[in-house]
Amino acid sequence: MDLFVLIFLLLLGLTVLAMAVRIVPEYRRLVVFRLGRCVGSKGPGIIFLIPFLDRGVSVDLREVYFDVPPQTCITADNASLSIDFLVYDKVIDPVRSVLEVKDFTGAARGLAITTLRAVVGAMALDDVLSKRDEINRILHEKLDDVTDRWGIRVMAVEIREVVPPRDIVDAMTRQMAAERSRRATVTEAEGKREAVVTIAEGDKNAAILKAEGTRQATILQAEGDRQASVLRAKGFAMALNEIYKVAQGVDSKTLTLQYLQTLKALGEGDATKFIIPTELMNLAQPLSALVKGAHTE
Numbered sequence: 001m002d003l004f005v006l007i008f009l010l011l012l013g014l015t016v017l018a019m020a021v022r023i024v025p026e027y028r029r030l031v032v033f034r035l036g037r038c039v040g041s042k043g044p045g046i047i048f049l050i051p052f053l054d055r056g057v058s059v060d061l062r063e064v065y066f067d068v069p070p071q072t073c074i075t076a077d078n079a080s081l082s083i084d085f086l087v088y089d090k091v092i093d094p095v096r097s098v099l100e101v102k103d104f105t106g107a108a109r110g111l112a113i114t115t116l117r118a119v120v121g122a123m124a125l126d127d128v129l130s131k132r133d134e135i136n137r138i139l140h141e142k143l144d145d146v147t148d149r150w151g152i153r154v155m156a157v158e159i160r161e162v163v164p165p166r167d168i169v170d171a172m173t174r175q176m177a178a179e180r181s182r183r184a185t186v187t188e189a190e191g192k193r194e195a196v197v198t199i200a201e202g203d204k205n206a207a208i209l210k211a212e213g214t215r216q217a218t219i220l221q222a223e224g225d226r227q228a229s230v231l232r233a234k235g236f237a238m239a240l241n242e243i244y245k246v247a248q249g250v251d252s253k254t255l256t257l258q259y260l261q262t263l264k265a266l267g268e269g270d271a272t273k274f275i276i277p278t279e280l281m282n283l284a285q286p287l288s289a290l291v292k293g294a295h296t297e
Helices: 002-020 094-099 104-121 125-130 132-150 166-248 252-267 278-296
Strands: 021-024 028-034 037-042 045-048 054-060 064-074 080-091 152-163
Touching: 002 021, 021 028, 028 094, 037 054, 037 094, 054 094, 064 104, 064 152, 080 104, 080 132, 094 132, 104 132, 104 152, 125 132, 132 152
Parallel strands: none
Antiparallel strands: 021 045, 028 037, 028 054, 064 080, 080 152
16 A cells, blocks of 8 residues: 555656656747746746646747648739748747737738738739739738737748639740740841941951052052152263263364264255254354364464
8 A cells, every 4th residue: 555655656746747847949938827827938948837837838939831822813904813822930929929829820821811812913914923022022021010919020921833824824925935036036137237247347447458558559659659750860960960070071172073963964864954053053163263273274
């Protein structure tokens, strides 16, 4: 009998100890209720509770997420879309997360669905398809405003997939094909334009180089002609100078002899009439004087 009582007391003590002592990890907090009244959150580490009076509710402080299944939404231009997304959240106030909301995940999911439909309903189809980041931002702000009073912060909202109706998908496919065709045409035209510009630029450069070569050749030829003319003029001047030097030593007898030779050459011609310049007649006077002097002697 005494052994049975001892075992009972030992089991009772272990049960009371298990109820009184809690070990709370770093990423959790324990919200303690004493006789139904919240006395705050405790942890991390070893927490002592009063058995049968205190009750602890464990709260996870790590960031978690939940997914919102595909939802049918109507855009402002009456297009039907199927959208699903993820919501990332984190408890920042353990006490309020326990006291203010019973099932946070369910409440946040319902709030996210209604908010999504309101946001998409105010946008056109093209905006919904092209402005996912803006929709994520609006959903994030609206959800965070509501969940803040629950002690929970929405960290991010990410749309995973937007599925438009089949007819819209077909229209978008045709539009993308037309856009690719247009871009190919534009690219081809741009390439041809650049080729024409390049060829024209090459022709222009070639013409410039040819004109520059012609100009240089003309300049060189003119310079050569000028130098040749200068050299010819210098040669002629030197010849005249030599003639002048020789003429300085010619006397009247020599000139008279040249006169006679000239007359002889004229007389040997076929002409019957001769025009003799006055200068030649003047040269004849020394000849007459020379002849008279010879007869006198």
